[in-house]
Amino acid sequence: MVSLKTAVGSISLERPGMIASGIMDETGDSLVRVLESGAGAVVTKSIGLEPNAGHDNPCFMEVRGGYVNAMGLPNPGIELFKEEMEVAVPKGKVIGSIYGAGPDDFAELGAKMEDYGACAVELNLSCPHAKGYGMEVGTDPELVKSIVSAVKSTVSIPVWAKITPNTHIITKIGEAVQDAGGDAIVAINTLKAMVISPEFARPIMSNKFCGLSGEAVKPVGVRAIYDLRSALDIPLVGVGGISDWRDAAEYIMAGASAFQIGSAVGTKGLEVFQQVNEGLSSFMEEYGYSSIESMVGAAHE
Amino acid sequence: MSDVVRIKRIIDEAYDTKTFVFDWDAEVRPGQFIMIWIPGTDEIPMSVSGICEHTKSITVKAIGDATKRLHEFKEGDRLSIRGPFGNGFDLSDKNVLIIGGGVGTAAVMPAVVQTGADTIIAARSERDLIMLDRAEKHAANLWIATDDGSKGFHGNAVQLMKEKLKEKSYDCILACGPEVMLYFTYKACEELGQDCQLSLERYMKCGAGVCGCCVMDDKRICKDGPVFTKD
Secondary structure, eight states, X not given: OOBOOEEETTEEESSSEEEOTTSSOSSHXXXXXXXXXXXXXXXXXXXXXXXXXXXXSOOEEXXXXXXXXXXXXXXXXXXXXXXXXXXXXXXXXXXXEEOOSSHHHHHHHHHHHHHHTOSEEXXXXXXXXXXXXTHHHHTOHHHHHHHHHHHHTTOSSOEEEEOOSSSSOHHHXXXXXXXXXXXXXXXXXXXXXXXXXXXXXXXXXXXXXXXXXXGGGHHHHHHHHHHHHHHOOXXXXXXSSOOSHHHXXXXXXXXXXXXXXXXXXXXXXXXXXXXXXXXXXXXXXXXXXXXXXXXXXXXGO | OOEEEEEEEEXXXXXXXXXXXXXXXXXXXXXXXXEEEETTTEEXXXXXXXXXXXXXXXXXXXXXXXXXXXXXXXXXXXXXXXXXXXXXXXXXXXXXXXXXXXXXXXXXXXXXXXXXXXXXXXESSXXXXXXXXXXXXXXXXXXXXXXXXXXXXXXXXXXXXXXXHHHOOOSEEEEESOHHHHHHHHHHHHHHTOOEEEEOOOOXXXXXXXXXXXXXXXXXXXXXXXXXXXX
């Protein structure tokens, strides 16, 4: 009998899949619904210091191979989010995603998430469509280092950094996280993108720029994990375009100890977690992998 | 994906409400909605108010910036739409009572056309009533209620529904209207042990069940709804 148990550093997971930040995770009740559908953990929507309405519509659309979105980090703010955490935390492992403009913001938010019962914090250093946040702070290795250090010295729970593929120095960013004591790296966030309407001769998103997610980005994500695994020692979490067990297996073999699913919840529903779990188990059984750990990084050998 | 469609016909429904009929081949079920982009203004969810094979329509009350801007559109102008989204009404019960309140009437009209069921249309006043001609043509019985008594039953949709339920029993009630109407419809159905399907509305971002911005409790209005049963 194969086991789907895995661990990201000190965080053990009964199942290797988590919901990616930004997907059905703004309320405690929907986080619980995701936990009950076969996810090993949930990651919250990225929460900032103040409530944020996000960008105006249109901020989302389907494109060939996935979705684009420019939600603009909508969230109720860290104070109000306490209520949602109170609902979700007793039901399973909740990773608190946070975003800020610099080390002080991240440290303050991380401390709140720890108080609320998060088992880890995930630093959003990678949103491609929010001015002054996300990848704008996450593409400078020095700034990344100072943010991770600030959070590490404030909280006692593991600190994960979610990093962007929109840079040619992804391994340098990864090294900055590792050097600052970061416990894991989550990769990738969306690819910076744009969609134009020929009929109206303008970008469709109100924010003009957006992020591409879904099946189209998977090979980019797998490559990022492979590169990071080659350069780093800390655990990796793979995310980007996973919609079936093969996708998950690719990320694991590239070097991820666990993975996250986002867009596929829109196309396949929450059943996707159960389907991936079952598919992975059968594959592992047939190919003689007794544990997730035995598959991690297999493509490197 | 988004589709760009051309407005074929505009129908004045009331002093502040217009129906836009556009060419669109997509398959749509009664109770589903689409996202309409008004360039430079907003993108908003709109119930589909008319379903033919090659054309669909939306019925728009001018309330906010986007809907006022939409009212300036002319026949021949183009709209950019995404969808259809949502579950729509379950029309497997044949013996149903359909209730439309205000501009919510638009969301139930395709169900009236498809089932020919008994129908209540309600509004504040006679001048706010919409789509009576289509309801008259298709509904087995059409009953009208106005809050001020200017046409039909003097009272609201829920009061008239309670009256009708004394005379006749239905397998299910289908309703769309203002939130307060739906709340009292729900309360009344709960008291009477009556099944119902209510179409709810929220401001939405993605429309596709991904972002979680329209969630009430653990239900996504856009994907798990917009039509919800009593449970």
